[in-house]
Amino acid sequence: MQLSTLLPLLALLATSTPTLASTHRRHSAKAVDHARAVGRLATAVERRQPVGEVAKPKRKVVRKRGTTCRAKTTASSEAQAAATTTSQAAATAAETSSTWVEPAENYTNGTNTSQAAQDSSSATSTSAAAAATTSASSNSTSTTGQYTPNGKKAGIAGGDAYDQCEDYIGWWYDWSANPSGHSGTPIAVPMLWGAGTVDSTDASRLSVFEAITTAPQYIMGFEEPDCSTWGSANIDVSTAAGLWNSLIGPFKAKGSTLISPSMCHQAAEQYIGWLASFEKQISVSWDITNIHVNKNNMDGVKADIDYYWNTFGKPIWVTEFACVDDSTDFVPCTDQSEINTYINEIVALFEADERVHAYAYSNGDGLGDVWPMYKNGALSESGQTYVTAISNVQH
Template sequence: MLVLNHKLILLAFLVLALFLAAADSVDAKKQCHAKGRKHKHHHKRPHKQSSSAASPTAPKPTTNQDATGSTSGSTASSGSSSSSGSGSGSSSSSSSGSSSSSTSGDSTSSSSGSSSSSSSSSGSTISISGFTPPKGKAGVAGGNSLKWIANSLGWYYDWTPNPDNPNGDNILAVPMLWGLGRVGHDDDWARFEAFKKLKPGSSPFVMGFNEPDFSGSGSSGKISPEDAASAWEQYLAPHARAGAKLISPSMAMQKDETWMAPFLKAVKTQPDIIAVHIFQDNMDGVKGVLDHYAQYGKPMWITEFACINYQGPSPVYCDQSKVDSMLNQMVQLFESDSRVTAYSVSDANNGPFGDLTPNQAGQSLSATGKSYLASVQQADSKKRRRDGLVPVRR
């Protein structure tokens, strides 16, 4: 009987241990689920959505940041839509804020930030010079295709605080504070909690909110500029003080947005870089979006772009031929326009030919993935020849 009781006790401990391990596993999956989620755009008419709607309740900062916490960009104008190129104290001469495209064919990704000073501050653990990732402008939003294209890129992100690259750390991973922690909305709470644990100084670039001017799936959803500025000072400003360059929230409304100017006016710690989303089906539309954001007088990162137009009654999709052509033209434009210091194609269900891998499974490159890779490699080859790194055959 005594032996039987001992066996029952051991069995009970074993069952309890298995239960606790399972509970920990479930919690871990909830925290990490955001890494695997497919970022999707809500197929609505962005320019018909009101950007002045009330924002969801945001976590209130526990402390007030003073002006000493601002980055070098804090000398910028207070968010006026007519801010000049000198608005960012550390911005290079390339970010002129002019409404005309600067498409000098001999400009390079490094020239866009080469005249800026190091952004490291007292006590900083990192030091960066310029506004372009060290390995180049080209990147990708989403990690499914990294196995196939990472060697040709300079950076990537996946809408989380801890971007997941299963193929190693061969390119720069840029963390993001996606939203303000709404429960039950696109893993917002898990991502928010994970970002709060991100150590300042661990990354040279840190991104702000994803499309806070839009309420659809895939967007952080109707955060007012004032609430965003308050959260920015609490959660983003510490990274700036540790030496990181901050990348502004991105807008779903593209050139129809009215959110950015009030945010820049309200925030003390100015972003160093303006994030831009471009979803257009013609190059005039692409250039129009660039010119709109140039008014803020800061370098631009195109953090999502694709050949699709979300601004009509329903999305206008591009066929494969047009996708190939537009990707090539956009890559050439972003590489040559000195106002653009980084860009990342969107791997996020942007139409029937929008994915970089078939069904976003990451098992191989789709025709679109191959087209983007070829465009980036072509641009890199041209740059290397201009720089004299590759001899020209005669």
């Protein structure tokens, strides 16, 4: 090649080499930045918290039958509820993951452009998939098996509407140690209501429970022991743990499925800590977490379920639910249209949520004149709405 031809080529090469090197450095920097971003995403998914965001403090007020419990400021339910999206994270670990929380939070990950990013995404996906497998396994008996009586989630708290509901419920209870007055397929669930110290009825229930010799299929422990209001058992943790260890725990070895005490404070129990302390003091743990839901919107219902699922990780029974505005006080719903909508929505929610294995319409006192499902010897409109809703899901 002639020198006159070679010199322009050498000049061109000398000019382009820094540009190529610079381009390579920019792409390498982008790859490193992306790898770091994916690493942050992996950490966020593991913590179930939106990337780059810090959970905002939230103040919550809960009222239960005359007592207001103002919760301490703490991390918002958005970060806690995000843990319920484990199965979604397994399917979309490298794309988008979201949770129902109001408003919904989104986690977004871009396209992998480096081996480091791919490795990070793979590790996240593997971890999420394992968690999802565990969750699916624990929920395998959501509609059949030992956690859902007769394969029907629906039940009633209180036996006065039993005859009208019998064909559509799998279980019932009446807050006593020996539910009686009805026979049929629905399973009667005995309960140790309290420590026998509240009144004569409480003392009688304790005596009847102590006389049980044959292990029942299910046993429920303590009616709202974390509150001192009317209708609640009001038991300190150590006393309740002692009674559980001596009277309830031994039935597990005999084949009974144990249902935890119910909490008066709903999701605000996280600030009280009664059930968490109780769990540490008992020798035999419960099989099913028992919760009460007094809300008038589905976001509130979901928040209650999420807290107990995320904290204790066990199948859930909602042994009482009612339409109540508890945002600032305990105010039962009185509008029939609102109640009818609420019943249809909450039944659909419970039936679709695999964490909930059973639920019961509360027909207890203190819920106003419109909510009770049975009045004057017949189903009320609210009761008929419930029967229609649960019958529809079974056809």
